[in-house]
Amino acid sequence: MNLTLRIWRQKGANTPGEFVTYPVHNVSPDMSFLEMLDVLNEELIVRGEEPVSFEHDCREGICGSCGFLIDGMTHGPRRGTTVCQLHMRSFQDGDELTLEPWRASAFPVLKDLIVDRSAFDRIIQSGGFISAPTGSAPEANAILVPKESSDTAFDAAACIACGACVAACPNASAMLFTSAKLTHLNVLPQGQPERDERTVNMVAAMDREGFGSCTNHAECEAACPKLIPLEFIARMNRYVYRALLRPHRHPLAERIAPGAPSRAR
Amino acid sequence: MLDTMISTQASPQTLDARIPPGPIEQKWDRARFDMKLVSRANRRKYRVIVVGTGLAGAAAAATLGEQGYQVDGFSFHDSPRRAHSIAAQGGINAAKNYRNDGDSIYRLFYDTIKGGDFRAREANAYRLAQLSVEIIDQCVAQGVPFAREYGGLLDTRSFGGVQVERTFYARGQTGQQLLLGAYQALERQISAGSVKMHTRSEMLDLVVIDGKARGIIVRNLVTGAITPHAADVVVLATGGYANVYYLSTNAKASNVTAIWRAHRRGALFGNPCFTQIHPTCIPVTGEHQSKLTLMSESLRNDGRVWVPVKKGDTRPPGAISDAERDYYLERRYPSFGNLVPRDVASRAAKEVCDAGRGVGPGGYGVYLDFRDAINRMGRDAVQEKYGNLFEIYERITGENAYDVPMRIYPAVHYTMGGLWVDYQLMSTIPGLFVGGEANFSDQGANRLGASALMQGLADGYFILPATVPNYLASSRFDPVNTAHPAFREVEDEVRRRTEALLATKGKRTVDSFHRELGRLMWDECGMARSESGLRKALARIPELREEFRTDVRVPGDDGGLNQSLEKAGRVADFLELAELMCTDALHRSESCGGHFRVESQTPDGEAMRNDEEFSYAAAWEWTGPDNAPVLHKEPLTFDYVHPTQRSYK
Numbered sequence: 001m002n003l004t005l006r007i008w009r010q011k012g013a014n015t016p017g018e019f020v021t022y023p024v025h026n027v028s029p030d031m032s033f034l035e036m037l038d039v040l041n042e043e044l045i046v047r048g049e050e051p052v053s054f055e056h057d058c059r060e061g062i063c064g065s066c067g068f069l070i071d072g073m074t075h076g077p078r079r080g081t082t083v084c085q086l087h088m089r090s091f092q093d094g095d096e097l098t099l100e101p102w103r104a105s106a107f108p109v110l111k112d113l114i115v116d117r118s119a120f121d122r123i124i125q126s127g128g129f130i131s132a133p134t135g136s137a138p139e140a141n142a143i144l145v146p147k148e149s150s151d152t153a154f155d156a157a158a159c160i161a162c163g164a165c166v167a168a169c170p171n172a173s174a175m176l177f178t179s180a181k182l183t184h185l186n187v188l189p190q191g192q193p194e195r196d197e198r199t200v201n202m203v204a205a206m207d208r209e210g211f212g213s214c215t216n217h218a219e220c221e222a223a224c225p226k227l228i229p230l231e232f233i234a235r236m237n238r239y240v241y242r243a244l245l246r247p248h249r250h251p252l253a254e255r256i257a258p259g260a261p262s263r264a265r
Numbered sequence: 266m267l268d269t270m271i272s273t274q275a276s277p278q279t280l281d282a283r284i285p286p287g288p289i290e291q292k293w294d295r296a297r298f299d300m301k302l303v304s305r306a307n308r309r310k311y312r313v314i315v316v317g318t319g320l321a322g323a324a325a326a327a328t329l330g331e332q333g334y335q336v337d338g339f340s341f342h343d344s345p346r347r348a349h350s351i352a353a354q355g356g357i358n359a360a361k362n363y364r365n366d367g368d369s370i371y372r373l374f375y376d377t378i379k380g381g382d383f384r385a386r387e388a389n390a391y392r393l394a395q396l397s398v399e400i401i402d403q404c405v406a407q408g409v410p411f412a413r414e415y416g417g418l419l420d421t422r423s424f425g426g427v428q429v430e431r432t433f434y435a436r437g438q439t440g441q442q443l444l445l446g447a448y449q450a451l452e453r454q455i456s457a458g459s460v461k462m463h464t465r466s467e468m469l470d471l472v473v474i475d476g477k478a479r480g481i482i483v484r485n486l487v488t489g490a491i492t493p494h495a496a497d498v499v500v501l502a503t504g505g506y507a508n509v510y511y512l513s514t515n516a517k518a519s520n521v522t523a524i525w526r527a528h529r530r531g532a533l534f535g536n537p538c539f540t541q542i543h544p545t546c547i548p549v550t551g552e553h554q555s556k557l558t559l560m561s562e563s564l565r566n567d568g569r570v571w572v573p574v575k576k577g578d579t580r581p582p583g584a585i586s587d588a589e590r591d592y593y594l595e596r597r598y599p600s601f602g603n604l605v606p607r608d609v610a611s612r613a614a615k616e617v618c619d620a621g622r623g624v625g626p627g628g629y630g631v632y633l634d635f636r637d638a639i640n641r642m643g644r645d646a647v648q649e650k651y652g653n654l655f656e657i658y659e660r661i662t663g664e665n666a667y668d669v670p671m672r673i674y675p676a677v678h679y680t681m682g683g684l685w686v687d688y689q690l691m692s693t694i695p696g697l698f699v700g701g702e703a704n705f706s707d708q709g710a711n712r713l714g715a716s717a718l719m720q721g722l723a724d725g726y727f728i729l730p731a732t733v734p735n736y737l738a739s740s741r742f743d744p745v746n747t748a749h750p751a752f753r754e755v756e757d758e759v760r761r762r763t764e765a766l767l768a769t770k771g772k773r774t775v776d777s778f779h780r781e782l783g784r785l786m787w788d789e790c791g792m793a794r795s796e797s798g799l800r801k802a803l804a805r806i807p808e809l810r811e812e813f814r815t816d817v818r819v820p821g822d823d824g825g826l827n828q829s830l831e832k833a834g835r836v837a838d839f840l841e842l843a844e845l846m847c848t849d850a851l852h853r854s855e856s857c858g859g860h861f862r863v864e865s866q867t868p869d870g871e872a873m874r875n876d877e878e879f880s881y882a883a884a885w886e887w888t889g890p891d892n893a894p895v896l897h898k899e900p901l902t903f904d905y906v907h908p909t910q911r912s913y914k
Contacts, residue, residue: 144417
C-alpha cells in the first residue's frame, strides 16, 4: 500500500518546527509502524536528506522509548499498543497520517518526534522507591503478600513511562504515571513505612515539573499502551488525603500545593 | 597481578583467574574475608564510573552509592529504565527450594555447569548459585511484584533445561520488574547525591593511564559534545553484542562499542563466538524486518512443538491429524521433551526446516501448539499464565494463538562471550571491571533460561560491590584528572573517528552495511558453523569493512542529535568484532553448547565436545587493526562436576 505522511520536523529544542509531507510507497501490512519509518529514512538518506528522528529501542512494547501522535492519537489507533507494536495492517492504502511529538510543556521537544521525558525520572527520585539498601533484606518468604495486593501492584508496575498519558491529557497531567507508581509501592506491605512521605513527595514533584492536574477526562486511560486504569488516580487521591490527615511528627501538608487540607494540630 | 602476566609482546600466556583456594562452597566467603576494606569515611574520596545502567550496572551503581562512594553512571538511553534488561520475560532462577522438589545450591551450580557444556568456571557458577538466594530476598524487599500463591508466598515455575521449579517470575515481564527495582534503588541514590547520572551519554573510549583504567570519553547524544571523565575505577555493564547479527532479539541500540573500545585498549575478549540462539522467536516476515521478537520459552512448559511429518505439507495446522504430526522434541528427547536447553531446541528446529518440513511463509518456522494445554487446563488458566505473550503474538502476526498454533523459529538472543574477567570480575586492565552480559560470564558455552537476570544482579548487587572496594583499597593511586594528556589524546582520537564517519559521504546507508554483515554472520557463524563457511566470512568481513570505510553515507553533523552517526559508530565496531568472532569459532574446532561445528558431532547429530584440546576459555588480545589477534588460554578444571557428554534423552 501507499501512504502520505505529514511529519513534524524540528531541528532542535530552540528552533521552530514545521510539518513536512512525505509519500511512502510499497508498504507491507506485516511491517511495524517503525519499520515503515525505517524504510522512509533509508530513502531520505539515499536522497541526501536528513532522516526523521524518533525514539525507539526494544521494539517489543516494553522499554517505553517510542511514542508519538498519529492523527492526534498517542501510539496510533490501536488500544493497548505501543507504536513499535502497531503494524501497518491497521491502516489502508491511500491513508494520510499526521505524525507529531508528545505535546506538553514538561516534555520539551529535542528533535523531530523526540521529547525530553526526564521529568518522570525526577518524580521517581522524589520517592518512587522502597528504601532497602542491598544486603539488608529479610528472607523473601518472611514477607507475606496477599495475592490480590501483589496482582494490583503488578498491574500498576506494568507502566513503561512512555508519556502517552501526559500527551493525551488536555491538562498534560502526569497523574496516571505518578498514581501507578504510588499504587505499586503503596499496596505492598514492604511499602507501608514510607507510604505517606512517598505520596506527598511524589505529588509535589509532579507539580514542580509543570504537569497539570486531573479533571477526569480519562484520556490517559484510553491512551495507555499498558492499560493502566484511571482507578489508580482515585487511589492516589485517597493516599494524599490519608497522608495529610494522619498525624505526623513533621507536617507533610506544606509540601503540597496551597489549598490542600491539613489536620488541625 | 594480571597486568604483569600479559605481555605486550603478544606472546600467548596462561591466564590466572585468581580463584580462591579451598572447597568450592567456601571460596566466596574466603575471597570476601581476604578482601581489603575501605573505611566508611574514606569511601567518598573514591570516584567510580559505571557505564551502562541496566540490571548489572544500576544494581552496582546503587549499591556502591549506598556504600558511600562517589559514583558517576552513564547511559545512552534517556533513562536507566529503558535498558534492554527490561525485555527479559521468563524469570530468574534461585536455589530457594521452596517447592521441596530436591533443589539446592549445589544442584543449581551443577545445572549451570552442565547447561554451559563444561565451558564455564566452576567457582563462578557456584558463587552464582549461592547468591541467587540473596537476590530474591533483595528484590522482594524492594517491592518487585513477583507472582504469588493465594497464601501470600512466592510462586515458582520450571524453566527450560531443568527439572525443578526454581524460577521466580512476574507474569511475562520479570526483567522489567527486576530492572525497575534496580532503577528505583538507583534513582534513590541519585536523589541522595551519591550517584550522578549522565543520561543520553555514550561511552566512546576508555582512558588507560600507567596501565590502569582511569576514565572514559563520552559523547552527549543531544548536544554532540565530547567530554572526558576521570575516576579511580571503571565498571562496564553495557550488555551483549547479539546485534552483530543485525536481526536479533536485542534492542535496536544494543551494541558492542564500550567493551570493544576497552578491548582495543588492552582488555582481552573471552569466548567471542559463544552466542545463544533462542528457540522461540517469531519468524521473519520480510526484508523490512528490523528486529526479532522473542516469545518467552516458559511457553514450552505447556506448548508442544511440532512440524508435519510430510515434507511441504501446507494444509492449515488444524487439518493435520496427530498421526501426521511430528512432535520431534518429545520423540528425540523423551525425558526432557519440549524443555530441552535452548541450543538443543534451536538446532532441532533448524534441522526439520532444512529438511523441508518447516511451516509458514518461507518455510522457516515450527508450530508451538497450546491445543492440548487448553483442553487440559482450560483457556482461562492458559490466559492467566501466558496471556500477555499471546497478546504480543497477536499484535505482531495478526493470529490468535488460542485458536491456531504459534509459529516460532530460533533467533540470536544472548552472547555468552564478552570481556574476559577474573573471579573478581576484573578484566586484564587493572581497574576495569565488567559485569552482566558484557563480561564473558559464568554461563560457559550455553546459558540456561532464567540465568541472565540472576547473573546480572549477582554481579551488580553483590560481587562488584565487594571486589571494586577491594581493588580500591589494595591499589596505589596517583591523583588523575581530565587535564592529564592521556585524556586529550584519546578524546582527539574519538573526534577524528567521528569526523571520518561524517566525511566519507559515500552511497550506502549504515543499515545496509549492518544488514549485509548480519546476514553473513547468521549464515556462517550462526546456529551451525563449518570451517569453509567461517573462512568465507573471514575473507568477506575485511572487504565489507573497507567498503564501509569508503562508501558509507552518514547524513547530518556531529553538533547535535544524530541517530545515523550513533549507528555508524556502532556498526564500525561490529565490523571488527565479527572478524574476531569468526576467528574464535574457527579455532574452536569442537562443538560445545551454542557453538556447533558441523565437523564435530555425534553419530546422532548432537554436539560433540573435545575436552582434551578445548577445555579452556579463549581470551583474545587485540594487536592492532591489521594484525591477527593473539590467543591466551584460561584452562578450566572440573573438580566437582565431571565432564560428560550432555544428554537430554
